[in-house]
Amino acid sequence: MTYEGIARVQAAYAEQFGTPPAFLVSAPGRVNLIGEHTDYNDGFVLPMAIDKKIAIGGSERNDDTVCLYSLNFEYQEEFSILSLQKKDSWTDYVKGVIDQLLKAGHSVKGFNAVLEGNIPQGAGLSSSAAIEVATAFFLARLNSIEIQAEEMAKLCQRAENHFVGMNCGIMDQFISRLGQKNHALFLDCRDLSYKLIPCDLDEYIVVMCNSNVEHKLVDSAYNERRAQCEEGVRLLKTKLPDITALRDVSFAQLENHASLLSPIIYQRCKHVVTENERVKTAVNILRKGDIAAFGQLLYQSHASLRDDYEVSCEEVDHLVDIAQAIEGTAGARMTGGGFGGCTVNLVKKSAMEHFKAVILKEYKKRTGITAEIYTSKAEDGARIETVE
Numbered sequence: 001m002t003y004e005g006i007a008r009v010q011a012a013y014a015e016q017f018g019t020p021p022a023f024l025v026s027a028p029g030r031v032n033l034i035g036e037h038t039d040y041n042d043g044f045v046l047p048m049a050i051d052k053k054i055a056i057g058g059s060e061r062n063d064d065t066v067c068l069y070s071l072n073f074e075y076q077e078e079f080s081i082l083s084l085q086k087k088d089s090w091t092d093y094v095k096g097v098i099d100q101l102l103k104a105g106h107s108v109k110g111f112n113a114v115l116e117g118n119i120p121q122g123a124g125l126s127s128s129a130a131i132e133v134a135t136a137f138f139l140a141r142l143n144s145i146e147i148q149a150e151e152m153a154k155l156c157q158r159a160e161n162h163f164v165g166m167n168c169g170i171m172d173q174f175i176s177r178l179g180q181k182n183h184a185l186f187l188d189c190r191d192l193s194y195k196l197i198p199c200d201l202d203e204y205i206v207v208m209c210n211s212n213v214e215h216k217l218v219d220s221a222y223n224e225r226r227a228q229c230e231e232g233v234r235l236l237k238t239k240l241p242d243i244t245a246l247r248d249v250s251f252a253q254l255e256n257h258a259s260l261l262s263p264i265i266y267q268r269c270k271h272v273v274t275e276n277e278r279v280k281t282a283v284n285i286l287r288k289g290d291i292a293a294f295g296q297l298l299y300q301s302h303a304s305l306r307d308d309y310e311v312s313c314e315e316v317d318h319l320v321d322i323a324q325a326i327e328g329t330a331g332a333r334m335t336g337g338g339f340g341g342c343t344v345n346l347v348k349k350s351a352m353e354h355f356k357a358v359i360l361k362e363y364k365k366r367t368g369i370t371a372e373i374y375t376s377k378a379e380d381g382a383r384i385e386t387v388e
């Protein structure tokens with residue numbers, strides 16, 4: 001995909017620092033087709049990288065200073081590699097990655113860099129993971145550090161967990177680094193083994209509808225869900241000593257031991273256990289090309305996230321509800337962490353114009369908010385960019 005931001009980064013770098021950048025890299029956002037809130041339960045996910053990305057252009061310096069300029073925010077920050085301070089801003093993702101590289105024993109030189117991206121923030125499309133992966137990819141090359149792709153994804157996850165303080169799973173960083181064009185990635189989040197699944201949707205396309213709402217407390221609610229899952233494992237373990245994560249629990253086992261759990265913990269566990277099953281079924285169905293059946297799983301996933309895991313919100317429920325009533329929609333559900341952001345939809349190409357018009361009009365009528373609609377094919381993960 002050509003992204004005109006690459007040329008803008010190149011030009012802005014030259015303007016800001018007086019020379020062209022040594023090189024440019026990019027890392028994409030993602031949409032998760034199915035498998036939500038399963039990654040940190042050692043479960044399964046099925047995301048694909050999208051055509052929205054973060055680009056970084058930069059060069060090394062001969063001191064320990066980092067000078068970052070964001071074209072999106074028209075904001076510049078300078079800091080020393082030797083004292084990385086959290087600032088509750090996008091630069092924390094860059095600092096978190098530097099911090100993890102240092103902790104892994106690598107030496108990191110000072111650098112100048114310009115960033116620009118077109119992944120909407122807070123939309124559940126992983127703009128933060130894309131900054132982390134683009135930074136790690138950029139710094140690995142700049143400092144001649146060899147890091148395996150899987151290792152880089154893990155390093156970026158640690159940056160988010162330890163520096164940013166968001167206890168996320170591995171999905172977003174993994175797909176941003178390892179995504180492949182025309183494929184969704186079926187990932188086992190326990191051992192990080194994966195299979196690339198051809199994303200052949202026949203007459204359907206992947207459509208994202210952005211609710212343009214981001215409810216507060218997303219991070220704390222996320223961390224709370226994670227803790228509830230761990231509590232579920234702790235309680236179930238008294239009768240199922242071999243389990244280490246909800247991934248190990250079957251639906252029948254959950255039902256047999258439901259009395260060990262409070263109603264809330266039971267609901268959380270039920271979502272994770274059934275969602276893992278849905279991902280495995282979805283992969284088989286996708287291989288057979290049965291888009292109608294795949295779409296039904298998306299609806300089921302949404303209901304489970306809304307009713308059992310309670311991470312949806314009114315606006316996103318409206319988007320799913322409106323989409324479901326449109327002829328030509330095979331399936332729809334919230335995607336990403338929840339509490340706002342995007343839905344992912346499978347829509348017949350021939351119905352797309354109608355779909356767009358109905359979503360925009362009906363969503364505005366119900367909520368007063370203007371939705372945004374994007375489509376994307378499955379794209380490649382992080383890469384070196386050249387200006388054409």
Ligand code: GLA
Pocket residue numbers: 035036037038039040168169170171172336337338
């Ligand atoms: C966020 C996290 C991911 C994953 C999803 C929910 O995107 O970063 O690790 O847990 O939420 O599936």
